[in-house]
Amino acid sequence: MNDKSVITGKTRIYGIIGYPVTHSLSPVMQNAALQAAAVDGLYVPFAVEPDQLATAVSGLRALQVCGFNVTIPHKTSIMPLLDELAPSAVQAGAVNTVVNQGGRLIGHNTDGDGMIISLAKDLECGIAGSKVVLVGAGGAARGALAAFCRAGVASVIVVNRTLQIADDLANSFRACYPQVKLQVSTLPVQAELALSEVDLLVNATSLGMAGEKIEGLSLALLSGHAKVYDMVYNPTLTPLLSDAKKCGLKAANGIGMLVAQGELAFKLWHGMSPDEGVMQEALSCFYATQQRLDSL
Numbered sequence: 001m002n003d004k005s006v007i008t009g010k011t012r013i014y015g016i017i018g019y020p021v022t023h024s025l026s027p028v029m030q031n032a033a034l035q036a037a038a039v040d041g042l043y044v045p046f047a048v049e050p051d052q053l054a055t056a057v058s059g060l061r062a063l064q065v066c067g068f069n070v071t072i073p074h075k076t077s078i079m080p081l082l083d084e085l086a087p088s089a090v091q092a093g094a095v096n097t098v099v100n101q102g103g104r105l106i107g108h109n110t111d112g113d114g115m116i117i118s119l120a121k122d123l124e125c126g127i128a129g130s131k132v133v134l135v136g137a138g139g140a141a142r143g144a145l146a147a148f149c150r151a152g153v154a155s156v157i158v159v160n161r162t163l164q165i166a167d168d169l170a171n172s173f174r175a176c177y178p179q180v181k182l183q184v185s186t187l188p189v190q191a192e193l194a195l196s197e198v199d200l201l202v203n204a205t206s207l208g209m210a211g212e213k214i215e216g217l218s219l220a221l222l223s224g225h226a227k228v229y230d231m232v233y234n235p236t237l238t239p240l241l242s243d244a245k246k247c248g249l250k251a252a253n254g255i256g257m258l259v260a261q262g263e264l265a266f267k268l269w270h271g272m273s274p275d276e277g278v279m280q281e282a283l284s285c286f287y288a289t290q291q292r293l294d295s296l
Contacts, residue, residue, distance in 0.1 A: 010040055011040050011041060011042055012039070012040060012041040012066045013042055013043075013044065013063070013065045014034075014041055014043040014044075014065065014067050014269060015027075015043055015044045015046050015060075015065060015068045015069070016043070016044075016045050016046065016069040016070070016071060017046045017047075017048045017053075017060075017069070017070055018045075018047070018048065018071035018072055018073070018074060019047055019048055019073060021045045021046065021047045021071065022047070023234070024045055024071060025283060025286065026043070026045075026069055026071075026258075026262060027043050027044065028282050028283060029258075029262050029278075029279035029282045029283055030043035030265075030266065031043050031282075032279060032282035033262075033263075033274035033279055036274065036275040036278045037272070037274060037275060039270060041066070046060075048074065050073055050074070050077070053074055053077055053078060053081065054081055057078065057082075057105070060100075060105075061100065061103060061105060064100065064103075065100060066100050066269060067097070067098060067100055067265075067269040068097075068098050069096055069097055069098075069265060070095050070097070070098060070107075075094040075095055075096055075139055076093060076094050076095075076139060078095050079094075079107060081105075082095065082098065082105045082107040083104040083105050083106065084105075084106045085107045086106060086107065086108040086109070088108055088109040088112065088146075089107045089108055089109040091112075091150075092109040092111065092112055092142055094111075094142065094143055095107035096108070096110060096261065097109065097110050097264075097265040097268055099268050099269060108265075110260075110261040110262075110264035110268070111140070111143045111144075112143040112144055112146050112147025112150075113261070113264060114257045114258075114259075114260035114261030114262075114264055115143075115144055115147055115229075115231070115257045115261075116147050116148075116151055117257075117264075118229075118252070118254070118256030118257040118260050119252075121256055121260075122229075122252040122256040123200075123227045123229060123250055123251075123252050124250075125199075125200055125227050125229075127151040128151060128152040128153070129152065129154050130154060130199040130200055131153070131154055131155045131198045131200075132148055132153050132155065132156045132157070132198060132199065132200045132201075132202065133156075133157045133159060133195065133198045133200070133201045133202070134148070134156055134159065134202050134204055135160075135201070135202065135203045135204060135205055135207075135217065136158075136160060136203065136204035136205035137158055137160040137162070137165045137169045138204070138205065140204040140205070140231060141158065141160075141169065141204035141205075142169060142172075144204050145158065145169065145173060149173055149176070149177040149180050152180075153180055154180070155181035155183065156182055157184070157185050158170050158183070158184045158185070159184075159185045159186070159187060160184070160186065161186060162186075163184060163185075163186045166186075167184045169184075170183070170184050187214070187215065187217060188215070188217065188218075195218070195219075195221040195226075196221055196222065196223055198223075199227070200226065200228075200229065201219070201222065201226060201227070201228050201229070202230075202231070203228075203229070203232065203240055204231055206232065207240075208230060208232040208238030208239055208240055208241075209232050209235075209238075211238075211239060212239065213239045213240070213243075214239075214240060219240075219243045219244055219249060220247055222247065222249060224248065224249075226249060227249065227250045227251065227252075228240065228241065228249050228250070228251040228252075229252055229254075230251070230252070230254060231254040231257060232254055233253045233254035233255040233257075233258055236253055236255065236287070237253070238253065241253060255283060258283070259279045259280050259283065262279055266279075
């Protein structure tokens with residue numbers, strides 16, 4: 001078993017860059033996985049301001065950091081700074097994982113596939129052939145849409161306050177996936193007309209992190225078999241998930257996606273999957289500790 005308190009010249013360094021980065025739970029679950037796998041490595045957060053991104057990437061390369069995750073606001077802006085982009089990153093238009101291969105920095109995106117894994121595990125939701133409503137048209141939505149198309153959904157309705165942005169997103173995938181029916185809609189009226197037919201509704205926006213509701217989205221119009229997935233994981237119970245429970249709908253937050261994308265990143269860096277459940281358990285312990293501290 002690797003002892004994280006013993007750091008030597010052989011210890012491999014991994015990390016996450018973002019701004020801010022203090023909220024990230026990746027160090028909690030990645031260090032737990034490193035210890036469980038007896039890997040002589042350490043995963044640390046790096047706060048990188050946007051105007052320092054190029055300098056930071058050069059520094060990570062020079063310091064031979066073996067790999068790192070990328071979070072907001074750098075997921076798109078880092079792309080031209082890397083030596084190579086995997087197909088997953090190109091399709092998603094964003095990078096969340098970088099692998100250092102002998103000084104060459106290769107960008108990947110594990111978010112979309114992490115979401116698909118979480119949907120299957122946490123909601124028992126089969127994606128192939130399903131009808132999806134995707135709320136949002138930003139970077140997270142793009143990664144989700146790419147994953148849905150790869151997984152063989154029947155249709156996706158992209159819902160966004162600005163119709164043109166939603167249409168631009170859908171258009172960027174129509175040529176590559178002509179078999180998937182891609183539509184766009186605005187809130188509230190047009191989206192509500194489509195809700196009764198969908199199998200899955202996914203929130204790919206940040207709405208809910210500060211207790212906001214998604215105005216114009218009535219879950220009461222969903223059919224009883226529909227499922228709801230909120231990529232937001234902090235708080236663990238968002239207004240969207242609360243509404244889903246009131247409507248008797250099966251729903252889940254984004255913790256499973258966080259874990260799954262982290263497991264995929266771990267495999268890219270180490271050539272093996274982490275011990276099953278170790279990242280999930282680390283997060284569960286973290287949340288339990290926080291709840292105890294909050295109650296004092």
